[in-house]
Amino acid sequence: xxxxxTQDQPINSLGVLLAHALAMETDAxxxxxxLADQMEMHRKADVANIFRxxxxxxxxxxxxxxxxxxxxxxxxxxxxxxxWGGESPEAIAVDRVSYQMSVKGAVLLALHxxxxxxxxxxxxxxxxxxxxxxxxxxxxxxEELQHVAWLEExxxxxxxxxxxxxxxxxxxxxxx
Amino acid sequence: xxxxxxxxKFLAKDYKSELKPIWCPGCGDxxxxxxxxxxxxxxxxxxxxxxxxxxxxxxxRIPAYTSVYGFHGxxxxxxxxATGLKLARPDLTVLVTGGDGDGFSIGxxxxxxxxxxxxxxTYIVMDNQVYGMTKGQASPTTAPDWEGSKLTPEGxxxxxxxxLVVGLASGANFIARVSASDPVNMAQIIVEAVRHPGFSLVxxxxxxxxxxxxxxxxxxxxxxxxVDYTDDAARAARRLxxxxxxxxxxVLYKGSRPPYRPEFENxxxxxxxxxxxxxx
Numbered sequence: 415x416x417x418x419x420t421q422d423q424p425i426n427s428l429g430v431l432l433a434h435a436l437a438m439e440t441d442a443x444x445x446x447x448x449l450a451d452q453m454e455m456h457r458k459a460d461v462a463n464i465f466r467x468x469x470x471x472x473x474x475x476x477x478x479x480x481x482x483x484x485x486x487x488x489x490x491x492x493x494x495x496x497x498w499g500g501e502s503p504e505a506i507a508v509d510r511v512s513y514q515m516s517v518k519g520a521v522l523l524a525l526h527x528x529x530x531x532x533x534x535x536x537x538x539x540x541x542x543x544x545x546x547x548x549x550x551x552x553x554x555x556x557e558e559l560q561h562v563a564w565l566e567e568x569x570x571x572x573x574x575x576x577x578x579x580x581x582x583x584x585x586x587x588x589x590x
Numbered sequence: 591x592x593x594x595x596x597x598x599k600f601l602a603k604d605y606k607s608e609l610k611p612i613w614c615p616g617c618g619d620x621x622x623x624x625x626x627x628x629x630x631x632x633x634x635x636x637x638x639x640x641x642x643x644x645x646x647x648x649x650x651r652i653p654a655y656t657s658v659y660g661f662h663g664x665x666x667x668x669x670x671x672a673t674g675l676k677l678a679r680p681d682l683t684v685l686v687t688g689g690d691g692d693g694f695s696i697g698x699x700x701x702x703x704x705x706x707x708x709x710x711x712t713y714i715v716m717d718n719q720v721y722g723m724t725k726g727q728a729s730p731t732t733a734p735d736w737e738g739s740k741l742t743p744e745g746x747x748x749x750x751x752x753x754l755v756v757g758l759a760s761g762a763n764f765i766a767r768v769s770a771s772d773p774v775n776m777a778q779i780i781v782e783a784v785r786h787p788g789f790s791l792v793x794x795x796x797x798x799x800x801x802x803x804x805x806x807x808x809x810x811x812x813x814x815x816x817v818d819y820t821d822d823a824a825r826a827a828r829r830l831x832x833x834x835x836x837x838x839x840x841v842l843y844k845g846s847r848p849p850y851r852p853e854f855e856n857x858x859x860x861x862x863x864x865x866x867x868x869x870x
Contacts, residue, residue: 440601512799
């Protein structure tokens with residue numbers, strides 16, 4: 415996010431907040447779903463399961479949000495004009511995953527992004543001058559915090575096997 | 591600010607097919623697919639008004655993963671196919687996708703002449719400096735000292751191909767380099783490339799996590815270019831001569847050459863008429 419850009423300015427409109435929330439939840443549901451597909455494609459069922467469950471949780475958020483916005487005409491914001499700059503906070507960067515990533519690695523990566531999402535909504539709530547935006551941003555932050563708590567619980571349950579990179583009995587070799 | 595109802599007719603996922611990509615997790619090509627679909631959604635182009643043409647290679651699988659018209663062509667021949675398509679159907683937005691091997695080695699000659707012809711195409715090259723689909727051989731853009739392949743155990747010792755320099759010298763009308771680690775910026779540049787008339791070349795630094803795992807460090811090496819684009823080809827060339835290949839995120843050059851758009855006679859498009867034209 416460049417200093418001094420409009421991206422640094424607080425969100426003071428309900429429509430702008432909801433446009434951001436819709437984009438973030440859409441990106442999160444899509445991305446977790448894509449990562450689950452990738453891991454299933456490579457027969458990594460345990461890691462795929464984590465991403466699939468998160469995709470479902472995000473889709474539930476998204477469905478609720480879309481219902482809330484159904485009668486509203488929200489502003490259109492281009493992907494590069496969102497306040498967060500770059501990819502939305504809840505979307506795991508595609509190049510951060512690997513087919514050998516451990517179960518715990520996947521949980522920690524998701525946890526990091528759920529915390530970023532919580533941080534985004536918390537900042538919006540702290541910076542806005544609009545009472546309704548503050549109330550809703552706090553509500554969204556609390557919802558993200560539920561995912562954080564869920565993932566922290568999952569992280570704490572991980573055993574030693576969950577920390578090991580997944581085995582590849584037939585690793586890629588250059589010109590085998 | 592426009593409202594969603596005024597602007598947003600399509601979502602990015604509307605441009606994705608039901609087919610699930612089989613790229614390696616972590617591959618930069620996922621990001622390119624996402625950037626392309628985001629860019630198309632932002633331009634609100636109807637899927638039936640867009641075509642994606644490719645050659646052969648991992649990245650050339652993109653047409654199968656989109657819901658727009660697609661043509662997965664012959665190795666190195668994406669640009670001739672796309673040229674023919676655009677000339678026959680100028681109403682279509684035609685994107686060409688592929689890798690560095692497909693584009694600069696097998697299709698190298700077509701690349702030169704596509705730049706020279708300046709047909710209104712957007713060529714997105716996913717450059718990972720390796721032939722990934724055939725298990726990791728040196729490609730035209732591989733550094734001369736890369737020793738990761740059994741075919742070139744001491745490196746190729748050959749000067750790497752410089753796509754942007756060659757593209758500029760050959761007449762490409764729009765030149766940019768982006769990183770797969772920033773898909774939102776990539777989407778923005780693709781929108782600019784599509785909207786700029788003529789042949790647009792977008793080089794994507796797209797890591798091959800399997801055969802060039804060290805390329806995962808590109809995310810931390812790339813930097814946003816500090817200067818904005820120029821319309822002066824000589825100035826763009828001088829910038830490229832001092833460039834280390836990791837300045838990304840901005841358009842380097844926008845030319846003003848008119849695109850190649852030959853006039854065609856009106857026909858009824860029938861086979862009989864076509865046969866009559868070729869009759870001796």
